[in-house]
Amino acid sequence: MKFTQIKLALCAGLAAASLMTQPTLAAEYPHKTVKLITHSSPGGGTDVFLRELVKHLSPIMGVTFAVENVRGGAGAKAVAHLANSPADGSIFYGTTPSYINTSLLSKPEKTYEDLDPVVNLFQDPQIVFVRADSPYKTLKDVIEDAKKRPNQVRVGVSTPGSLDRQVMEQLKAETSAEMTIITHDGGGDVMLSVLNGTANVGIGEIAELRGQIDAGKIRLITSYTNQRLKQFPDVPTAKEQGINLVVRKFRGIAGPKGLPKNVVAAWESGIQKVLEAPDFKAWYEKDALVPDYMSQEEYKKFTAEFAEGQKAFFQKYGITTD
Incomplete structure (x- = not known):
């Protein structure tokens, strides 16, 4: 009897010791409050993405x-703010192609190279949309009208350095259709x-448009994807309409340069877990976000390659922020 009691006590002690030697993310992370900044206006794609992310990531990482x-400055102010912040894990930035494009096109004081990519989460399909009562049913309708009425068709995009502005320049070059491009502070303003x-x-993107889609106020007419989105099977791709445009927009996290390894490790672990969280997964699948996790090492390589590709693209099409 005594031997059994001793054995049980020993097992219990070993179990407790095991728990003590397996720290949680909350114990590892150096801050209880973390700020996530975005250049996007309220209601814009990155703003919506970050606010939904933190609901599910907070309990996983044990921080607020x-x-x-x-x-x-088309994102330049946010990039400079982050670059001048302490690299201690207390502040991060929601990344999209805009922060690279703005860096390349406008030569700001601080650029994407002054930040550290941390992790990538998604690829976010680009969508062409119109008001529900618009006469345009397809992207071909828009192009045909623009050819009949040069510069009379007005297309809303987000910041001057945004990927959607870039796509419009490419569309104009591919179709010889002249349209007036109107830039905004973010996707929420484009929708308005x-x-x-x-x-x-x-x-724009589905996440920032979801409310107005569900309300029947706007209508999707094209996706810049290889295949139709399963959430919107009736919306044709640009390729189906004879326009060879496929857009890859990433969504991730960056921090000030020189982040500690334990901070990066906590983010890599936390993001992998949140991508598998059922409630978060239901949200991002509904809004057509495609999971594309990259560790810091992978994301750094991707960012460098993406920037080189953008430089070549801008030179080819003569794109500036003017």
Whole structure:
């Protein structure tokens, strides 16, 4: 009897010791509050993405997240704010191609090279949309009208350095259709421009459009994807309409340069877990976000290659922010 009691006590002690030697993310992370900044306006794609992410990531990492909109300079102000912040794991930035494009096109004080990529989460399909009562049913309708009425069709995009602005320049070059491009502070503002008639057409992402899609206020007419989105099987791709455009927009996290290894490791672990969280998965699948996890090492390589590709693209099409 005594031997059994001793054995049970020993097992219990070993179990407790095992738990003590397996620290949680909360124990490892050096801050209880972490700020996530975005250049996007409230309601824009990155703003929506970050605010939904933190709901599910907070209990996993054991920290409280605060999302802050730092607007101005097509993302340059947000990048400079992060680059000048301490590299201690207390502040990060929601990345999209815009922060690279703005760096290349406008030569700001701080660029993407002054930040450290941390992790990537998604590829986010680009969507062409119109107001529900618009006469445009397809992207071909838009192009045909633009050819009949040069520069009379107004297309809303987000910042001057955004991927959607870049796509419009490529579309104009591919189709010889002249359209007026209207830039905004973010996707939420693009949607409002389409709704109030300032823009005839907009480019955006499902997450920022979801409310107006469900309300029947806007209509999707094209996706810049290889295949139709399973969530919107009736929306044709640009390729199906004879326009060879496929867009790859990433969504990830960057931090100030020189982040500690334990901070990066905590983010890599936390993001992998949140991508598998059922509630978060239900949200991002509904909004057509495609999981594309990259560790810091992978994301650094991807970012460098993407930037080189953008440089070549801008030179080919003569794109500037003017």
